[in-house]
Amino acid sequence: MTGERTIGVGLIGTGFMGKCHALAWNAVAPTLATGLRPRLVHLAEADNTLARQRAGEFGFARATGGWRDVVSDPEVDVVSITAPNPLHAEMALAAFSAGKHVWCEKPMATSRADARAMREAARASGRVAALGYNYIQNPAIREMERAIRAGAIGRVNHVRLEMDEDFMADEDAPFAFKNGAASGYGALDDFAVHPLSLVWRLVGPVEAVVADQTRPYPSREGRAVETHEIASALLRLRGGASGTLGVNRAAWGRKGRIALQIFGSRGTIGFDQERMNEFQIFQRDGEARLAGFRTVLAGPVHEPYGRFVPAPGHSLGFNDLKVIEAGEVLAAIEGREARIVDFETGLAIEETIHAMARSHAEGRWIGVGEEN
Structure with missing residues (x-):
C-alpha cells in the first residue's frame, strides 16, 4: 500500500505467550485497521535452531539464539518480551537503553527492586512501556467499566x-520451574495480578492488604516446594470500598477462571472468565416481582467486538484479546489515547503483590508501597 507506515517488531521467546504475541502482531492491522502495520523483523529463542524454526512458523525475517541481537537491531522499533519472568527486567532495561518501545508480559519482574528499576527506565526513555494484561481488553469488561462509570450500580x-x-x-x-523461588511468589504474581488489573480498571487502586498463603503440597519428587499455590487477601481500595481476593493454582476442575463481583449502592455486576463473552448485572430499580440478574451478551455494539465478527453470540477468544491489546500498544506508540497497563500502573499492581507477600510473612495489614 502506497504511503503505508510500518513498525519493526522484535520478539523474545516463542512459548505460549510468544506465539500469542506473534499471532497478534500478524492480525492487528487487517483486523483493527491500525495506522501502523507491524513488520516482523527479528525473533529470539534459546538456541539458533529453534529460533529459525519459530521464525519460519511465525513469519519473522531474521532469527537468533541471543536475545540481545533483537534489542540492538536498528530495524526493530518495539520489542515483545515473553521470556520467563526472571528475565523480564534485564531484557526491558536493555530495550529501553536501545531506544525501543516495550510490550512485556506480566508480571513485570520477580523482585520489587527490579520492577521499580523497570518503571524508572521506562520514564527516562520516553518510550511506550506496556504490560501484557489482555483481559482488560475484553469488550464485556469494557462495557462493565462504562456501566460502572455511568452509575449503573451506584457507588461501589x-x-x-x-x-x-x-x-x-x-x-x-513432578517438580516444575514454577515450584521454585526463582519463579516468584507463586499464585500471587502468577495469578493475582490479573484480577488486580481488572479491579484497577473497573474500580480503582488498592491501598492496603492483609494476606495469607498456603502450600497444599509441601514437596514434589523429594524437593521442597518454595512457592505458594493458594493465596487469600482482604483489600482496602482507594475511595473506601473493601474487597476480598482468592487465587488458587491447585483448584481441580477450574480452567482459566477469573470471577469478579462488584457490589454497589444500587446494584451488582458479575463476570466469569470461563464465560468471557457475557456478564451479569442486577439493578435495584424496576418491578420487584421481576427482580433478578440480567445477562448481557457481547456483540458488535460493544467495540471492538465487531472488528472480529459481525454478530453477537459468535464469541471472541483469548488470542483475540491479545490482538486488541496489540492495537492499543500501537495507538500508544502513535501518541493516541490507549487502553494499556503501563509500567506506572504495572508497578502499583506489583507493589500490591509484594505487600501481600510481606503481610503473610509479618501477619499484619501492609500499605501498598509501604517501605520496610
Missing part, C-alpha cells in the same frame, strides 16, 4: 476477586 462499596486453575492440582505431578 465491595469487590470479590477470584482466579483459579488446576494445572498444579495433581499432588503426584
Whole structure:
C-alpha cells in the first residue's frame, strides 16, 4: 500500500505467550485497521535452531539464539518480551537503553527492586512501556467499566476477586520451574495480578492488604516446594470500598477462571472468565416481582467486538484479546489515547503483590508501597 507506515517488531521467546504475541502482531492491522502495520523483523529463542524454526512458523525475517541481537537491531522499533519472568527486567532495561518501545508480559519482574528499576527506565526513555494484561481488553469488561462509570450500580462499596486453575492440582505431578523461588511468589504474581488489573480498571487502586498463603503440597519428587499455590487477601481500595481476593493454582476442575463481583449502592455486576463473552448485572430499580440478574451478551455494539465478527453470540477468544491489546500498544506508540497497563500502573499492581507477600510473612495489614 502506497504511503503505508510500518513498525519493526522484535520478539523474545516463542512459548505460549510468544506465539500469542506473534499471532497478534500478524492480525492487528487487517483486523483493527491500525495506522501502523507491524513488520516482523527479528525473533529470539534459546538456541539458533529453534529460533529459525519459530521464525519460519511465525513469519519473522531474521532469527537468533541471543536475545540481545533483537534489542540492538536498528530495524526493530518495539520489542515483545515473553521470556520467563526472571528475565523480564534485564531484557526491558536493555530495550529501553536501545531506544525501543516495550510490550512485556506480566508480571513485570520477580523482585520489587527490579520492577521499580523497570518503571524508572521506562520514564527516562520516553518510550511506550506496556504490560501484557489482555483481559482488560475484553469488550464485556469494557462495557462493565462504562456501566460502572455511568452509575449503573451506584457507588461501589465491595469487590470479590477470584482466579483459579488446576494445572498444579495433581499432588503426584513432578517438580516444575514454577515450584521454585526463582519463579516468584507463586499464585500471587502468577495469578493475582490479573484480577488486580481488572479491579484497577473497573474500580480503582488498592491501598492496603492483609494476606495469607498456603502450600497444599509441601514437596514434589523429594524437593521442597518454595512457592505458594493458594493465596487469600482482604483489600482496602482507594475511595473506601473493601474487597476480598482468592487465587488458587491447585483448584481441580477450574480452567482459566477469573470471577469478579462488584457490589454497589444500587446494584451488582458479575463476570466469569470461563464465560468471557457475557456478564451479569442486577439493578435495584424496576418491578420487584421481576427482580433478578440480567445477562448481557457481547456483540458488535460493544467495540471492538465487531472488528472480529459481525454478530453477537459468535464469541471472541483469548488470542483475540491479545490482538486488541496489540492495537492499543500501537495507538500508544502513535501518541493516541490507549487502553494499556503501563509500567506506572504495572508497578502499583506489583507493589500490591509484594505487600501481600510481606503481610503473610509479618501477619499484619501492609500499605501498598509501604517501605520496610
